[in-house]
Amino acid sequence: MSSVAQKRSFGAAFWDWMTTVDHKKIGILYLIGGGFFFVLGGIEAMLIRIQLLQPNNDFVSAGLYNDLITMHGTTMIFLAAMPILFGFMNYIMPLQIGARDVAFPFINSLGFWMFFFGGLFLNISWFLGQVPDAGWTSYASLSIASPGHGIDFYAIGLQIAGGGTLMAGINFLVTIINMRAPGMTYMRMPLFTWTTFVASAMILFAFPPLTVGLFFLTFDRMFGANFFDHTMGGNTIIWEHIFWIFGHPEVYILILPAFGIFSEIFPIFSRKRLFGYPAMVFATVLIGFLGFMVWAHHMFTVGLGPTANAIFAVATMAIAVPTGVKIFNWLLTIWGGSIRVTTPMLYALGFIPSFVMGGVTGVMQGAAPLDYQLHDSYFIVAHFHYVIVGGVVLAILGGLHLYWPKMFGTMLNEALGKITFIFFFVGFHCTFLIQHWLGFWGMPRRVWTYMDGQGWNTANVISSVGALLMAIGVIVLVINIIMTVAKNERIGNDPWGDGRTLEWAIPSPPPFYNFTATPLVRGLDTVWIEKSEGNMTGLTPAEPITDIHMPNGSIIPFLMTFGLFVAGFGAMFHQETSWGLPVLIFGLAWTFVAMAARSLKDDLGFHVTKEQIQRDVDNASKGGRI
């Protein structure tokens, strides 16, 4: 371990990525893993839209269509949106609070590998031809009845990936609580750190219900338990409650970090501090809290009775208030600023009207009697895509352009970035706006095909064309990334020119120990304060340069997860094959051996000496790279 740049063989580099515990590298791994699954989910979406291009289409079969919708939803939520956001959180959040790493680097790596292997496990179902087919919500009566191993892939794959998510959430929480630089009080934390904090707290409370639900489902299907079998005294509605007690907070787990990214973009490209910072923080916390109170609005039509429906309806509408506060604070952030329309800013500007439209349709569905008409219709499909794509995906794309220079030291091409935005944004509205009306006109969601003569044909064509435009946008983005990597033009610390938070004061990409000396934080938007007071480095050190303690890399997280992955197959096939049970035991034993190795072997990490750091600093001041 040393910071000396050296040419390494492919094998060594590969080993380095497999064993890394550096939060920045893990962040990049999350981005690559999430990006891969995003493309996979996108291809599934395109197949769905091709199937719905015309009435009575038979491009895919009825069974395959249900596989596609299930995997599209599951992939996009669990394997694309959340991991990509984790990528940003992992990379940026520790930099924003002036930390050298996350609190538990080993667990961070474990979390990533669990997400990745869980996702792999889910998608291997395609090769076995037994794919989850009960929708991403996997409502119990249908998921219990589903033949083959599809739902088992869902339950076990998500269990593994969900474990990784829970670990990541706990890790971020502890990091933010414990590892802030001197002076970084809670009310000086950048909004992205705040949203990471609240989203992580939500993960802490939302994922255990999912774990329990998946556990029940697995046991019902594999071991003949009867949690959801109503003929044996079980209850399928319990699954709906458990799922949505997780599932509703989940959408806020996605949207809050997205809000965080936009709260970084608006001030940078308006050259103005975030308007109403305390209100933004309070709104974030309030949304996080209310997110847990409203799960039953997904179940207005289940038959909970008017009193439950009325209570959950009003509680749901209440979320509009803190969300509205956020929207207007963003508007007032750009109001009176000096707006520069870069690619990240374009995404942020595109986000406001898109997300407002998604938000207001959410309030409409909160009106329970109206939801009786809208629920499970295409209106819902339109609504949640307006929120998830118009909010989360735009944030991911904006954040990618914003943080790419910090992460890789090169700048994505602005012209291509804007082309991506235009295709994606136009395509997005073209795809989903019309779906509100499809819902009004009586089209239920998750339909494999539809009959001619119901007035839905043209609208579906428009929707499919929009999906194509979005796909073109993503392809342009991929080209942009390849070109940027190939050109490899290096850029400085603060490529956007108006960086306000700590990450913009250190080299791009930062050295593996992040800060040569822990920074002193003197207020909100630290770097902006330092710069406006004439300190052009943007940083005031809180202490002299000293030896830095860093953790060693480890292959054990990978091995531990691999054991779970193998055990998953064993569990799935244990009833019909003779090798199932031994494989299950072997996989779990493998994991336990790896855990024991971790526990028994003292790994004290290593120190980066202050001479080494001083050399890096001197080298950097001569224009070299750290």
Next chain:
Amino acid sequence: MMKGLKKWRLLSLLAVLTVFLAGCGQQELSTLLPAGQVGKDQFKLLMLASGIMLLVIIVVVVIYVLALIRFGRKKRGEDFIPEQTEGSQKLELIWTIIPIILITILAVPTVYYTYKLGDVKAMEEVDDDGNAKHLVVDVTAKLYWWEFGYPDLGIVTAQELVVPTDEKVYFNLKAADVKHSFWIPAVGGKLDTNVENLNKFYLTFDQESKDLKDGVFYGKCAELCGPSHSLMDFKVKTLPRDDFNTWVKNMKATADKTEVANADGEEVFKSSCIGCHANSGVGDSGAQGPNLAAFGDRNRVAGFIEHDKEHLKEWIKNPQKLKPGNKMPSFEDQLSDQEIDDLAEYLLGLSVEQ
């Protein structure tokens, strides 16, 4: 004066919205052209909600566009440093209070209609003779078809719900296998059919269906229930009360109907079909297959295929091809072409309306 002006604005906004929203859609299917009190109430709520939400969108977009026009960097100069405003308590209070007011405006009718539409107390009411005061229909959702039982009338039908107009019709909803959801978009919002309990609600049908394009309203299954979820359609025929009474009388008469369109077909039916399908409308719900008593009057075969002899034969020959995953075996190899032909003729002759 100010208040009057505001009201006028709101009204015109709602009027524009109505035109905008109701512009398209088909009468037998669209939630925007409601044909009953429940659907109308929901539509009113939709108008109110859309009005408020459109207002919010307009306000946001206006501020947004103004900001973009006024505060571009080109306009303000590359080196311009704006004032680093911390916030404004007054402004933030305004955009906290106004949404609360808007939401209260929406919440009050929401709660009112939630209770109004959830009120099924009248379901159990009986008159002095002990007869049910209101029509109650037992809906059972199965893979992938619908059974409609009329417990108080002693009849049962499937795939095509027949109801009287201008009165509340109460529904008991349940699912026999996996969860489904009962939805007649043009008449009123949906309710799930669960496997473990009975759900109850009511709908009102104000419009006779005979004037519609197909003479029926369209009904849908809204909850993913397997491969053929999208094909689990049903149809709703609404009749004036007198015609409904006649229909009920005729349905009751199907038990001892002697005249058939094709006697050979009846034989085939009795030897091959009757194990799952009844040809008499008298009875209870709970059959394995759809009740075929008034099959000739139906609008579609299997809920979605054109209702003619060719399509019916195709269906009997290979139902799995048309509706994957349904429970009906294929009869292609079990019956001769002649038998299928006779059977189809017999089934299409089962009518109570002629």
